[in-house]
Amino acid sequence: MAVPRFHELEIAAVRSETPDAVAITFAIPEELSETFAFTPGQYLTLRAEVGGEDMRRSYSICSPLGEAGRRTVGVKRIADGRFSSFAQTLKPGDRIKVMPPQGRFTAEIGGAHDYLLLAAGSGITPCLSIAASVLSGEPTSTVTLLYANRNSSSVMFRDALNDLKDRYTTRFTLSHVMDEEIQDVEIMNGRLDADKLETLAAHGLIDPARADAIYICGPEPMIRAASTALAALGVPEDRLKFELFTPAPDSSPRPRANGAGPLAAPLPGAKPAGSSVEIILDGARRLITVDATADTVLTAAMRQGLDIPWSCAGGMCCTCRCRIVEGAATMDENFSLEPWEIASGFTLACQSRPTTQKLVLDFDAQ
The missing domain is CATH 3.10.20.30 (Beta-grasp domain)
Known part of the structure; x- marks a missing residue:
């Protein structure tokens, strides 16, 4: 199997999602349609010269399957992030090198599933692609999404998520968890941590043990806490899937x-x-x-x-x-x-x- 190589793609659109995040859409030429075919949850690697240095960064695809000729990623500016800051300056018509989709945080479409998705911050990007693709491609499947942010202004892809709620009223459940903003539903205030998951499960708002798979994407502390809590709630390890964007300082790597x-x-x-x-x-x-x-x-x-x-x-x-x-x-x-x-x-x-x-x-x- 050939090793993936970079292709220069034109940016078709750039849309502001929050004050520090943008959605960047690439035009995919017809001759590269198969090369850039993807499974929901995969990422694209972008490559550019930033400040005289050759830099590469990976960003998850947030497009649903069926969006012909386009692939969209979400990029959130991080503190001292040279590439993420550079990405905020991109505009339609610019060209950038992009590697074909990769990654194993994926959901194959087909059949009937009950999925639970846990996302924090920019971790929504692969979860959005998974949710939209499952709901459109599996007519009897259900998706429950818990999305954690500091406050309303930091919620990425709010319009896209609301559109899914309106379109799949009986099959898509969306709950926002905020730790710096008081919401009407008290149980949704605070952090998306082990205590929160246990409380939501005790109130019957989520049923982790019944889920066919649980996808977790966000900071490592959230992933670790969620994995521990879900295991205690009876979720088998092989049903837990996670995507780590940035490890914590006290992270525990796998065998080396x-x-x-x-x-x-x-x-x-x-x-x-x-x-x-x-x-x-x-x-x-x-x-x-x-x-x-x-x-x-x-x-x-x-x-x-x-x-x-x-x-x-x-x-x-x-x-x-x-x-x-x-x-x-x-x-x-x-x-x-x-x-x-x-x-x-x-x-x-x-x-x-x-x-x-x-x-x-x-x-x-x-």
């Missing part, structure tokens, strides 16, 4: 060590400097040298002029996922690979540092 092949056992002592790393990409092989005391595979590849796939560079998005076919490596952080992927030899190039003198990474592996 990995290795495969005859050199799987790390060499004695510290990580070896000057490891030989062979990259398999689009069927071709390239050799780079990685000093594990100074670089990850990604930073070393960039330093040596090799463009390997990457997006967040923080161990969260899996764009740089590859498989170790020889040698061994450890990851600085891992927020996205599942235990079965670790066991199968997959690693994240943006976090990997060789622990053997030779390391072979296959980016074409699926």
Whole structure:
């Protein structure tokens, strides 16, 4: 399977959603319609030169399935966020490099489902796509969405959400949770945390145990608290799906060590400097040298002029996922690979540092 590459797309529209968030719509040429086909919940990686630096950031698609010729993402400005601030200045007619859809926080359309969606802030973007696509593509399915924000002015996609409420009056339930604004329904005031979920469940406003799947998207503390509370409410782990945008300072990454092949056992002592790393990409092989005391595979590849796939560079998005076919490596952080992927030899190039003198990474592996 070919590694996804960037395509230059024209911006068809830019719409203000809140004082610090915009929805950016890209025009998809007919010849790229299959390339940019997506599953609700996936993201696009944008690439641009910002302040003289090549930068990439991932933003979830908020478009529903069936919106031919267009893909929309929501971008919220974050404190000291150079790319998110740059995105607020984009306008129709501008062109920007975009990678085809990726991601595993997805909902396949077909059948009948009862979904519970928990979103906070800009975490609404993939949830909007999932909700709209499920409701339009599955005539008997239901969706319950709890959307947490500070106050009314920070609610993204308010009009789109209200439109879904009006169109699917018996199948879509939307509740706003505010922690800096008093609402008429007292139970909806405060944070969307474990106590809130337990209270809502006790009052029969949500029924997590009955949901076919629960999608959670937002800050890591909210995801952790929600996952713990939902497990206590009887939700099996395999029904919980989450998308992490930014890890918390005290986050707990998933397993990080990995290795495969005859050199799987790390060499004695510290990580070896000057490891030989062979990259398999689009069927071709390239050799780079990685000093594990100074670089990850990604930073070393960039330093040596090799463009390997990457997006967040923080161990969260899996764009740089590859498989170790020889040698061994450890990851600085891992927020996205599942235990079965670790066991199968997959690693994240943006976090990997060789622990053997030779390391072979296959980016074409699926």
